[in-house]
Amino acid sequence: MKEREKFSSRLGFILISAGCAIGIGNVWRFPYITGQYGGAAFVLIYLLFLVILGLPIMVMEFAVGRASRKSAARSFHLLEPKGTKWHLYSYGAMLGNYMLMMFYTTVGGWMLAYFFKMASGTFTGLDTEGVGNVFNTLLSNPGEMTFWMVLVTAFGFGTCCMGLQKGVERITKVMMVCLLTIMVVLCVKSCTLPGAIEGIKFYLLPDFGRLKENGLLSGIYAAMGQAFFTLSLGIGAMAIFGSYIDKERSLMGESIQIGILDTFVALMAGLIIFPACFAYNVSPTQGVGLVFVTLPNMFNQMMGGRFWGALFFIFMTFAALSTIIAVFENIISFAMDLWGWGRKKAVLVNGIAIFILSMPCVLGFNVWSGIQPLGAGSTIQDLEDFIISNNLLPLGSLVYLLFCVTRYGWGWDNFIKEADLGNGIKFPKWARPYLTYVLPLIVLLIFVMGYYDKFFR
DSSP states (O other), X not given: OOOOOOOXXXXXXXXXXXXXXXXXXXXXXXXHHXXXXXXXXXXXXXXXXXXXXXXXXXXXXXXXXXXXXXXXXXXXXXXXXXXXXXXXXXXXXXXXXXXXXXXXXXXHHHHHHHHHHHHHTTTTTOOHHHHHHHHHHHHHOHHHHHHHHHHHHHHHHHHHHTOIIIIIIHHHHHHXXXXXXXXXXXXHHHHTSTTHHHHHHHHHSOOHHHHHHTOHHHHHHHHHHHHHHTTTOSSSTTHHHHTTSOSSBOHHHHHHHHHHHHHHHHHHHHHHHHHHHHHTTOOSOOTHHIIIIIXXXXXXXXXXXXXXXXXXXXXXXXXXXXXXXXXXXHHHHHHHHHHOOOHHHHHHHHHHHHHHHHHHHHXXXXXXXXXXXXXXXXXXXXXXXXXXXXXXXXXXXHHHHHHHHSTTSSOHHHHHHHHTOSBSOOOOGGGHHIIIIIHHHHHHHHHHHHHHHHHTO
C-alpha cells in the first residue's frame, strides 16, 4: 500500500489548514455582521465562542484524520467500533464538500472578475447606479459567469494536480503570504484616511449598549454561528489535513495557531473595511452589496482608488482560492481513498463534475431565476448555502464531537491519546463534561436557530 503523502513542513500544514478556514466568510461576512451588531462588543463575544465552540471540534477533526490517515470518506470506517454505523456520515461529509464548491466557485469567480474590472477601470466615472449595474449585468450574463467560474475551478484543480507538496502546499504558501501582506498594506491605508478614527473606535471600543439596541440575543446567536462556521468544521475539510501531518506535534497547539491566524485575518478585514466606510460615510452592513456595490463606490471617491480597489479584490480572490484549493484537495482524496485512483484521474473526473455541479448556481441568477426554492427572491445559491451552512456543517460537527467523546464511538481515551501525541500544548482533560453534555446542546441550538431564522423570523 502506497504511503500517504505528507506536508514538507509544519508551516505548510498551518498555512494550508488556515487557508481552508480563511475564506470569504472571514473577509466579507464577518465585517458586515460585526457592523450590524454594534462593532467591538460583538467581536468580544465572537472571540469567546471561537475558543469554546470552534477550537475543540477542530482538534477532533484533526485527530480523526491523523489517526486514520484517511479522508472523511474512509476515516470513520477505520476508527469506529465494530458493528456501529458512524461511517454512514462519510456520505454527508462528501456531500458537504461538493455542495460547498457548487456555489463557492461562482463567488470566487465574482471576486476574480471584479479584480480585472477594477484594474481595467470599468468603474471609473460611474455613479452609484452605474456601479450597481455592473454587478447586475454580471449576474444576468451566464456566459461571463461561467467563464470566471471555470477559470477559478481550473486554477484550483490545476494546483491540486501538481501534488500535495509541489502544488497545494507550495502555491497556498505563496497565496497566504501575499494575502497577509496585502491585508497589512490595505489596513494601513484604510486606518490613515481622514475620518477613519471613528471607524476604528466603532470596531475596537466595546459598547454593549449598541449591541443591545440591535438585539442582544440575536447578536449572541450571530456571534455563535460565525465562530462555528468560520473554521469550515463538520464536513472533514480539516480532517484531510490531519491525515497529512506527522505525530511530532500535539494537535491542540497546532489548532490554536490555525485559529489565531484565521482570527487575525477576520479582524484585519474589519480594520480595512470599517475605517474606510466611516471615512466615506457609507454603511458596512449591506451584505452582498457591501463588496460589490458599496465598496466600489467608495474606491471611486478615493485618490488612487483604482489601484486600491484592484488590490482589495485580488486580496478577496486569494481568500476565496485558499478555501477552494483546500476543499478540492479533500474532494480529490475521496476518490483516491475510495477507489484507489491516481491523483491525475481524480482531478480530471472531479474537475468535470464540479463544472457541471456549479452550473445550477450560475444559471440560478439568470436563465433559471424563476426557480426560487426558499421563497420569493431566493436563488438556487441560497438553497445550496442553506443545506451546507444550516444542516451539514452543524450536524457534521455534532457527529465528530460525539464520535470523539462517547464510548459508542471512537471514544474519549482514543481521542485524547491521538490529540496529545507529540510536543506542544495538551488538550484540557477537565473539559470532558463540557464537551460531552454542554457543547452538543449548543451545536443543536445553532442547528435549530438556523431553521428559525430562515423560516419563522
